[in-house]
Amino acid sequence: MPRIAIGSPAEFGHADTLKAALAEFISVLIFVFAGEGSGMAFNKLTDDGSATPAGLVQASLAHGFALFVAVSVGANISGGHVNPAVTFGAFVGGNITLIRSVLYWIAQCLGSVVACLLLKFATGGLETSPFSLSSGVSVWNALVFEIVMTFGLVYTVYATAVDPKKGNIGIIAPIAIGLIVGANILAGGAFDGASMNPAVSFGPAVVSWSWSSHWVYWLGPFLGAGIAAAVYQVFLTDSTHERIPTADF
Template sequence: MKENVEDLLTPNLWLALAAEMLGTMTITLLGCGSHATYQENNFLHVALTFGLTVATVVWVFNHVSGGHMNPAVTLAALFTRRVSIIRGVLYIVFQIIGGIIGAGVLYGLSSSRHFPYLGSNELSLSTSSAEGFGVEFMITLVYVLAYFACHDDKRSDLRGSAPLTLGLAVVACHVFAIPFTKAGMNPARSFGPALISDSWRDHWVFWVGPLVGGLVAGLLYEYIFAAGATFAGAKKCLLRTKKPRKQTEPEKAPLEEIKTDAIEVEDTKIDGEDAPEVVVDKTETAAEEKPGNGASADEVKKD
């Protein structure tokens, strides 16, 4: 809870939210806009538009927000503890807002007669809901795995551009999935056009498929495929919230001991102040031990 409150008060959070909203808006506007000239046998330009747009916005905003621009990525980051709960929830909210704004701008820039559905996702006539779910699950799984691999700080075996890698992953997934579902892969990108064009047929597929696929991909990479991933690390992460409860009791003992010692020291000082001071005159002592005439102490006493 404390971590969420501190994150909420961080100025970077609000800048990151603006970046997520603007990035998702750009993806929705440009990517869905490319569907205006979509043809069943000629959709490569749609895949390239989405891929290059994702690469661009990740390159621009990665240092600000991490370059999620996708609720599926944020959900995976949330369950792998890469972002706080409050940041993850706000990311998803602002991504959805960005998708709505992007679809609204696209609606204002295009002719509703020639482009009524604004690139909304829909299942092909030969694709069932279960098959659509499987397609969305797989393409989001691939993309989120690529995202986590690009953000693995412990890896030193790969060189190159992470944003370009993510863009190419988006292109590959779109080329595969467009004939089946028009490649949602991003619930915010799917929700914006569906809301503006009022197109809700099988819309649940484009939420459940990507979210489940992204979550599975995040957990798989974080605890199995990541550099240095171990079962002990996964167990430690899952039990992290229970540790403070176990450590609270033994931590009290040292504090009490220190407090007791401090009281004893104070008592000693007080006793020392109340005790009478004894002043010893070094001159008289020296005179008693060694009289001026060189006589011993016993002789002086006899005299």
């Protein structure tokens, strides 16, 4: 494992770090606005009807497309994490300092909250639905879902965006990341909403002030991300390659 870096407190005021945090804020805002907005649009079109397979497909496509764009537009500035769990995975793998990670986490959560507030205003006061567990799904079932789905997401990030040997495959990293999230929503959306992203869960929870089982949507993604980063770094990364700078992630 590469050495985990804490970083210097001076990073908090460094121009590049602040620009990167702003890029994360904007990318998450774009992603959450489209993803949560698609759910609100579905509810409006169905008069708040019950969930349907069509709604699940709509959520999968909206989140997959929006994440592809959000990662792409942030890649050259912040690395396009768009997810506190991805940032944590980058930290575990030694690709970002703890100080920079903290700034990213704050920016990502603020981006999600602002997106949900904008949606509430734009829709005339409609609430963004908080993530919740489906009937018959326990917190432990949901925790496993979030761990496995986020493992797949962060493993994909490492394989297509972080690995020094990625070569031309890095070109398709944003779309690969969007596709794995869309696929995971099809797999887990009916059970726990398939968050894989603590910021995505945080915004609706703040705006609706509903925190039921919210810890699952933090612990699961962070565990899955940490495991994926450790597995890729220890068993699959060639130790002769230099660690890539954060800006290229």
